[in-house]
Amino acid sequence: MVEGIQSPAQVTYWLMSGRTLFLLLNLLGLACFFYIAGRRILPLTRGERDWRFDQPFVRLERVLQFWLGQWKHPRYRTAGTMHILFFAGFLILATQAFSLLILGVSPNFVLPGSSGGVGHIYDIVKDYAATIVFLCMIVAAIRRIVFKPARYEVPARYGKGHLVDAVFLLALIALLMASESLFEASGAAFQVHQGQPAEFLAVLSLPWVLKGVLVASPLSTLQTVHLSSYFVDVLTFYFLLCYRPFGIQFHVETSLFNVYFAKLDRGTVKPVRWGVSDEHLDQVNSFGVKTFEDFTWKHMLDFYSCADCGRCSDQCPANAVGRPLSPRFLTIKARDYTFQHYPMFGRAGNGTPLISPGGIYSEDEIWSCTTCGACEEECPLLIQYIDKIVDLRRGMIDDGNVPQSLQKPLKALESRGNPYGKMEKKRAEWTKAKDFSQTCAVKTADAKSNADMLYFVDSITSYDDRMQSIGRATARILDAAGVNFGILGAAEKDSGHEARRFGEEMLFMALRDHNVDAIKASGVQRIVTADPHAYNALKHDYKDVPPVEHISQVICREVKSGNLKLDPVENADNVYVYHDPCYLGRHNQVYDDPREVLDAIPGLKRVEMDRCRDRSFCCGGGGLMLFYEPKEDQRMGVKRVQMAAEAGANVIVTACPFCMANIEDAIKVAGMEGKMTAIDLAELVDQQLVRPAPAELEHDKLRSEVLA
Numbered sequence: 001m002v003e004g005i006q007s008p009a010q011v012t013y014w015l016m017s018g019r020t021l022f023l024l025l026n027l028l029g030l031a032c033f034f035y036i037a038g039r040r041i042l043p044l045t046r047g048e049r050d051w052r053f054d055q056p057f058v059r060l061e062r063v064l065q066f067w068l069g070q071w072k073h074p075r076y077r078t079a080g081t082m083h084i085l086f087f088a089g090f091l092i093l094a095t096q097a098f099s100l101l102i103l104g105v106s107p108n109f110v111l112p113g114s115s116g117g118v119g120h121i122y123d124i125v126k127d128y129a130a131t132i133v134f135l136c137m138i139v140a141a142i143r144r145i146v147f148k149p150a151r152y153e154v155p156a157r158y159g160k161g162h163l164v165d166a167v168f169l170l171a172l173i174a175l176l177m178a179s180e181s182l183f184e185a186s187g188a189a190f191q192v193h194q195g196q197p198a199e200f201l202a203v204l205s206l207p208w209v210l211k212g213v214l215v216a217s218p219l220s221t222l223q224t225v226h227l228s229s230y231f232v233d234v235l236t237f238y239f240l241l242c243y244r245p246f247g248i249q250f251h252v253e254t255s256l257f258n259v260y261f262a263k264l265d266r267g268t269v270k271p272v273r274w275g276v277s278d279e280h281l282d283q284v285n286s287f288g289v290k291t292f293e294d295f296t297w298k299h300m301l302d303f304y305s306c307a308d309c310g311r312c313s314d315q316c317p318a319n320a321v322g323r324p325l326s327p328r329f330l331t332i333k334a335r336d337y338t339f340q341h342y343p344m345f346g347r348a349g350n351g352t353p354l355i356s357p358g359g360i361y362s363e364d365e366i367w368s369c370t371t372c373g374a375c376e377e378e379c380p381l382l383i384q385y386i387d388k389i390v391d392l393r394r395g396m397i398d399d400g401n402v403p404q405s406l407q408k409p410l411k412a413l414e415s416r417g418n419p420y421g422k423m424e425k426k427r428a429e430w431t432k433a434k435d436f437s438q439t440c441a442v443k444t445a446d447a448k449s450n451a452d453m454l455y456f457v458d459s460i461t462s463y464d465d466r467m468q469s470i471g472r473a474t475a476r477i478l479d480a481a482g483v484n485f486g487i488l489g490a491a492e493k494d495s496g497h498e499a500r501r502f503g504e505e506m507l508f509m510a511l512r513d514h515n516v517d518a519i520k521a522s523g524v525q526r527i528v529t530a531d532p533h534a535y536n537a538l539k540h541d542y543k544d545v546p547p548v549e550h551i552s553q554v555i556c557r558e559v560k561s562g563n564l565k566l567d568p569v570e571n572a573d574n575v576y577v578y579h580d581p582c583y584l585g586r587h588n589q590v591y592d593d594p595r596e597v598l599d600a601i602p603g604l605k606r607v608e609m610d611r612c613r614d615r616s617f618c619c620g621g622g623g624l625m626l627f628y629e630p631k632e633d634q635r636m637g638v639k640r641v642q643m644a645a646e647a648g649a650n651v652i653v654t655a656c657p658f659c660m661a662n663i664e665d666a667i668k669v670a671g672m673e674g675k676m677t678a679i680d681l682a683e684l685v686d687q688q689l690v691r692p693a694p695a696e697l698e699h700d701k702l703r704s705e706v707l708a
């Protein structure tokens with residue numbers, strides 16, 4: 001407390017003592033906040049169950065990394081740096097804000113432990129923190145008003161922009177910083193005036209500058225400034241506290257909890273109902289999300305926690321090609337829905353269907369997602385989209401609301417175990433190609449085969465003429481590495497990966513159960529696949545199956561050990577670029593193995609696209625997405641091929657048959673045939689393999705004939 005100047009608690013205002021007035025203001029402010037918070041929590045109590053209470057130490061670690069450490073913010077350098085600065089400033093100033101509020105009730109209050117040297121250091125740090133936050137608010141407002149980054153824009157179909165709200169909030173925070181600084185500066189200036197030792201203010205900080213401005217003012221003015229700045233500070237503090245739950249700033253309160261309760265695993269899909277096992281799913285009356293209350297409480301918390309920073313949509317390939325989907329607005333629309341249907345006063349919630357005329361989402365919007373995960377990877381608050389989208393699809397499927405183009409493949413999956421409606425017995429036809437079968441014998445992995453490893457082929461590689469080449473390359477590589485492998489052949493069905501992500505949970509379960517039985521019966525110890533979708537399904541959606549690897553991981557290991565040797569590239573002028581498939585990269589973090597394999601090919605020149613690794617741009621989606629015809633301005637694959645050309649490449653290497661289908665198609669659509677080609681990693685490695693001497697080849701041929 002500054003000696004000589006009257007503290008806010010010691011003054012009488014309108015016949016009321018300062019102590020009483022500020023006690024009442026504090027109580028009123030807190031009561032309003034808790035009432036508002038209670039109303040905001042109400043929908044969460046009506047939401048579906050969601051099990052987020054496991055692994056507390058892992059969760060705390062993530063809080064330290066993503067909330068306290070602001071881990072994802074630097075991915076957008078300017079906005080991220082500013083956010084880190086004002087977040088740190090807020091944390092530092094929280095103690096100061098608390099002390100100031102108590103000062104109105106207790107004029108001599110000093111926070112325990114904040115006197116002496118520690119207190120002095122804190123005083124300096126907090127002066128600079130207030131200055132930085134103040135300046136950040138001004139820069140952020142200028143950015144929003146003048147520079148208008150495209151990702152903050154609100155397309156007309158999503159309603160009005162939030163510029164006014166955002167700038168108003170920035171102004172309120174700046175006012176809070178200014179009033180706190182003014183309070184301190186007027187006290188210090190008063191001391192200088194009285195010839196007393198003045199409270200130390202950090203040089204060039206906002207309070208220091210204001211003290212310089214005020215120091216020549218009369219004592220009465222300083223007293224008035226001191227008291228009014230305190231008054232403004234308290235009112236702004238409580239106004240902000242109670243106003244934030246009505247807009248994007250609510251994340252200030254919810255983000256800590258949102259990060260703590262965030263999903264821990266990757267590549268998975270939430271169960272239809274938490275706490276209901278697969279065996280009891282037939283007792284569930286309704287699948288998926290149809291009304292707002294069908295969302296889980298955590299998904300509702302996501303809606304509150306969105307900072308509307310636009311990063312998710314900025315990275316979303318569906319949004320980039322003009323599909324009617326922008327993840328940011330999936331959240332904003334749901335949050336607006338909550339505010340509207342769970343008002344501060346009166347009845348709450350009416351169970352309106354979310355996807356219906358007058359609902360907040362359209363069918364196309366929900367089917368447009370490729371589940372690539374770019375939005376989730378980017379969100380600094382760890383907000384999830386795929387689980388929500390899959391749940392909304394489950395709801396539509398449950399109501400028989402399936403797009404026309406998907407009906408046939410879904411039926412074929414049910415009846416034939418593949419989306420093309422081809423015969424089961426033709427599943428291993430790709431192994432019978434003449435040139436191939438003479439040099440590489442692929443056996444059927446069953447109880448008698450003694451195969452160590454299962455090559456899980458999946459539908460597209462089994463049946464699509466072009467993709468069968470990836471299957472044969474994979475088999476030749478395994479053979480060259482001396483792996484004792486086999487395939488399930490007619491006993492294999494589609495992995496069901498896409499069926500699950502398209503909301504067909506029961507169909508997925510049937511396919512999974514069939515495959516699990518077949519895998520167990522084969523007695524294999526390991527599984528390999530060249531299809532990242534199958535890889536993801538076997539790794540995350542299946543239980544009790546042997547460990548699974550993607551072929552790029554096997555090749556990488558075998559090349560490193562010297563078991564596989566690679567010839568130099570024939571055309572040294574070619575420039576290669578690797579396209580990360582979403583279900584290998586983002587969902588399973590396999591980024592390095594394919595690159596290491598490419599770099600192990602002598603003479604191969606490799607470049608990177610701007611959007612690579614965890615920022616890879618989806619090729620257009622795999623599985624059933626190949627059958628869906630979304631409304632879009634441009635194909636994702638075409639955009640991806642253009643990115644490869646911009647990087648200076650003329651060969652795109654993929655490690656996924658679906659990427660291959662989309663990218664080869666896109667090369668044609670973009671008119672880049674002859675200038676750009678695509679090849680699968682397995683095909684390229686197969687091409688470059690150092691082959692055994694002709695005599696050995698002959699030996700292999702004989703062996704294959706014997707085996708056949």
Ligand code: SF4
Pocket residue numbers: 312315316317318319325326327368369370371372373374375376385386
């Ligand atoms: S998963 Fe991919 S396509 Fe779907 S909303 Fe997220 S970024 Fe967009």
Ligand code: SF4
Pocket residue numbers: 305306307308309310311312313327328331378379380381382383
């Ligand atoms: S969901 Fe995350 S990334 Fe998207 S706008 Fe909200 S906070 Fe930003």
